[in-house]
């Protein structure tokens with residue numbers, strides 16, 4: 001029997017639970033008119049919509065494959081807006097695969113990553129920002145990120161964008177009216193406070209952009225790379241920050257050969273820390289490759305922590321690599337082993353160095369003296385990291401933004417600024433065009449103006465079954 005009656009939108013099926021063993025495993029199906037498929041799977045039973053049906057799941061000969069719950073959601077009252085069936089069976093990979101094969105035999109095909117959510121979007125069950133927050137919720141690296149993702153999923157971010165859009169559309173109506181009825185000249189716009197309305201929109205979008213920048217941090221975090229000469233304590237600092245023995249620490253110079261990665265969260269922000277091989281002149285091939293990797297890691301970093309033992313200063317190899325770093329890379333110089341060197345645990349900025357009597361060996365703007373071994377001064381480093389990325393802390397207005405949203409907001413802001421210039425010069429036609437482009441940019445966030453290829457990119461990053 002083939003229940004896939006609509007060749008345009010075939011029935012899709014996927015294991016929705018994570019791979020591996022589990023108490024329960026879920027298979028999810030979406031398509032048109034799935035009742036016959038449900039009957040075939042359950043050996044002739046007819047499930048009621050939104051009611052759990054406890055049943056055997058059977059093959060084409062009536063042999064029992066598994067038993068569990070069958071949930072049937074009739075279109076359009078489902079996640080995707082189509083008929084949806086969920087099979088909750090036993091969570092073993094073999095039994096789930098047998099069930100999945102049975103669904104395929106009944107006419108379903110394997111779902112692509114994100115295809116369920118994509119259908120929900122195409123059927124107007126979610127807008128694009130909400131659809132993205134489904135993936136963000138699943139990928140959330142911290143509780144704060146998860147809370148923000150749920151807020152977006154429930155439409156907080158979309159409502160915010162719609163509010164902006166509403167203001168913008170109101171303004172556009174005024175401006176377009178001026179153009180359509182030439183007798184309504186510039187005085188008409190003045191009387192309607194068009195300039196104030198535009199200024200108000202500019203302020204709102206500026207605030208939204210700031211929140212979005214914070215939201216991107218919360219979602220994507222920052223990459224921090226530890227560099228320095230061998231034995232300065234890079235791996236010890238990684239372990240101290242992670243609160244775990246992630247990397248091997250010994251007093252042998254050249255202990256770390258490969259890059260070691262660990263993720264921690266600071267105040268909800270995911271921080272990806274990369275420990276690298278110590279930098280020095282060496283004939284050892286493995287160590288040399290390790291040093292090349294250190295350099296590569298630095299190129300992808302947001303912040304470099306340059307570790308130094310102030311008694312030794314910076315060695316030539318570290319100096320050499322630091323010179324080739326991208327200028328936008330933020331740097332913090334760390335004077336480690338304060339328990340041995342006697343340097344006071346402190347955070348000092350470049351400007352106040354003279355009064356503190358300490359020396360900076362790099363071109364970093366910030367110096368922190370600490371001890372990776374005792375943990376003294378670790379809190380100063382944690383605060384400095386959050387300060388470097390300008391993290392303001394979790395707040396109600398925050399939403400989990402993506403770079404895509406940031407870009408769209410920036411374009412909208414530029415267009416509004418350009419519209420303000422044209423407004424002042426009484427170039428109403430040009431003003432109208434900039435406002436139109438600003439609206440398009442905002443519309444991209446919620447998916448009102450999204451090209452198919454953009455949708456493809458967004459949904460392909462989801463997991464299968466979602």
Ligand SMILES: Nc1nc2c(ncn2[C@@H]2O[C@H](COP(=O)(O)OP(=O)(O)OP(=O)(O)O)[C@@H](O)[C@H]2O)c(=O)[nH]1
Nearest residue numbers: 230231232233234235236254255256278337372373
């Ligand atoms: N007293 C003291 N010892 C430290 C401190 N930090 C690290 N050490 C010691 O310094 C030695 C080297 O530490 P590692 O963390 O392995 O140094 P590394 O920079 O990772 O060295 P490589 O991997 O070889 O580049 C070890 O014996 C650590 O115990 C510190 O703050 N105080």
Ligand SMILES: [Mg+2]
Nearest residue numbers: 234235255256
């Ligand atoms: Mg090391």
